[in-house]
Amino acid sequence: MADALKMRGVSKRFPGVVALDNVDLTVAEGEIHAIVGENGAGKSTLMRILSGAARMDRGEILINDVAVEIGSSQQAINLGIGTVYQNLNLITDLTVAENIYMNRFPGRGGLIDRRKIADGASQALAEMNSDIAPSARVGDLSVADQQMVAIARVLAYDIKILILDEPTSSLSKAESEDLFRNMRRLKSLGVSIIFISHHMDEIFSVTDAVTVLRDGRLVGRWRTDELDEHALVHHMVGREVTEMFPKEVAAIGDVVLAADHISVDDLVHDVSFCVRKGEVLGIGGLVGAGRTELVKSVFGACPRRSGDISLEGQPIDIRSPKQAVEAGIAFVPEDRRREGLITEFSIEDNISLGSIWDLTRHFAVDFKAGAKLSEGMIQAMNVKTPSRKQLVKNLSGGNQQKVVLGKWFCRQPKVLIFDEPTRGIDVGAKAEIYRKISDLAKSGVAVIIVSSELPELMGISDRIIVLNKGRMTGEFMRSAFSADQIMLAATGKAGTESPLPRGQQQ
């Protein structure tokens, strides 16, 4: 196989940071090539250079052994390099067909030829085995379907190299499998695919070769079948991750939070659960099962249609996040950039904001106390930053998540709810966050964790409840954890076989 793409000696500096230092990347024709590394390893920067969104300081790019210059995303597309970004960049108020033909509407006399784009779009989607209607509004589609549209849009150009940036991060298992089928089909057509993912199982099931980056440098390039999971993680982190899930058995005490018969819109139906002092309760299920809405309603961020909540035995009517926080409930949201942090604020300001009234003396914020608090949390959470004044937007995903944790830890909550605690976080930081969760439980906090990653859920939970389409379909104690049974419950197929000690079967 010829090499479709060679990047040689690519370097890129940002003020104060070397993002890439002399990195090589070689991708063969018709190859699915994974780029892996911890967050901040330089994957995104390398891909941005390749897709024309950033310029490299030094280095060269060869396509089919011809040196090329990529100065803009349009040039990249003209060279056959298409990118599907993690956030998809679709215009949600336009239709599927309009999105696919954005920038190059076929037409006559300045009018769009609606039939032509509808036909073209349905053909493009049919090739991907998708039955999305070209006339559907993109905002009404599921995330998986939106992703299909984003891929179809890129493929409508003559693409030889397709970059997929964490395409599975919001897909369910089945949806991911669909995506992989399409990737293999494209591969058989001679398209090279660059695949960025944090998921080991995906890398091993779908890719042919792996390039590993660490701290902006190339670690190496391997055929995927030369590696195993352990070796790959070792290359990524440069050290042994001895214990991914440092689960320690904490003394489980009285019920701290009990939620009874919770219903939220059409998303959660009559779900009851409780969590005890020192316990880690996992909430499993597929994306869209209503898990986020369930925990958000307990936190007061999502209005509930019905249901009662009690905290330490006392009924409490939580209607807003403010009430929840004052009652000692904290929430670490799934999308930390949008919901968890103020990215334009410094670390110090983010941590202080969570305790702003505690830091106030005589109407004024006590900045010394805020500085002390944030320094303490930066240390306790092991946030890697030159200074507490660093803007949060300049931190890696893992360090951002540690700032969110710090914001809540210093309030010493009774209940801490995590929604996808390690989404988009690299392996090293993941282990640290699991350690913090375990420590929290040991110190007597009741912890609730929503996660789509089964190993994570089973690794850190004492008990798991599973939702399917807004209803509880299973409950498992740690001693009875079984990936198969949990998955069955998540897909709604477990029926009455799953043990339901709390009698929540409908």
Add this chain to the structure above:
Amino acid sequence: MKFATGNQPVNSGVGSAPSVNLLPLNKLRGMGSLIALILIMVVFAVSSPAFLQIQNLMNIIVQVAVIAVIAAGAMFIILTGGIDLSVGGVLALAGVLSASAVRATDSATLGIIVCLGTAVLFGLLAGLLVTYGRIPPFVCTLGTMSIARGIAFVYSGGIPISGFPDAFRFAGAGEVAGIPMMVIIPIVIYVILYFVLVRTPFGKIVYAIGSNEEATRLTGIDTLKYKLIVYSLAGLLTGIGALLYVGRINSGHPGSGIGYELNAIAAVVIGGTSLSGGRGSIIGTVIGALIMGVISNGLNLMNIDPYFQSIVLGTVIVFAVMIDQHSQK
């Protein structure tokens, strides 16, 4: 400036200028308007000897006092990501109602209460519509602007209400130790608001809401309540602006304050506050208002046509924002 303004990103993202160029630009950030003010003042000082006289400088402050006070309120709203178009109409209504109250009762206290109360109520109304009514601030205040102006005309029959006791005119026309109240009041207000914005939790929350309202809410902060306070505070400042205005011209006129909303927004924007919220400084707004006053005053001294002034001012607004945008990269 503790929050959101003083922190320099180490890595400002892809596509930034090479690090050599970035340093001086970073240092200049937020200073663009100050440099512009100084340059403009130098030009006028050279071309017109009267410009730098104390009396003239005081005049400039008196001329911008009303806009400066209103702009402070506009700035708080803009910092939360909102906008207020109603200030001109509310200023006219507060002026007319308070003028009428003073004429009827001869009570300056009642007049002041009516003036401030009307404006605060309109601010509160806009706040309620924006928060609990979920109406976009632009549309909402476009509506309240028209309503306030309409009531002012209906109530007064289109006729200005003039002639007040000195006590009611004190804010607009009074002096303390030879310094006009029109100079003292804006300075006191800005000193207080500087403290509020930079040192109090409220100030920090205002920036937080403008940067990311949802994250602020999920941190356990009642964001709607604070937006309500911000709109009411802006109403109060409009009311103070109305008090200065009515006192100065000794008349409550239903047609007064036309275009003030745009002048206030212009002062805020020239001062480097981002219209998308979350970024800006109170000192910038002072400078923005001063730039507008200085340009108008200097061109007057040079006997330049007022219509031409409007062209100059428009150009300054465009350039101020452009410089600010580029220094951000």
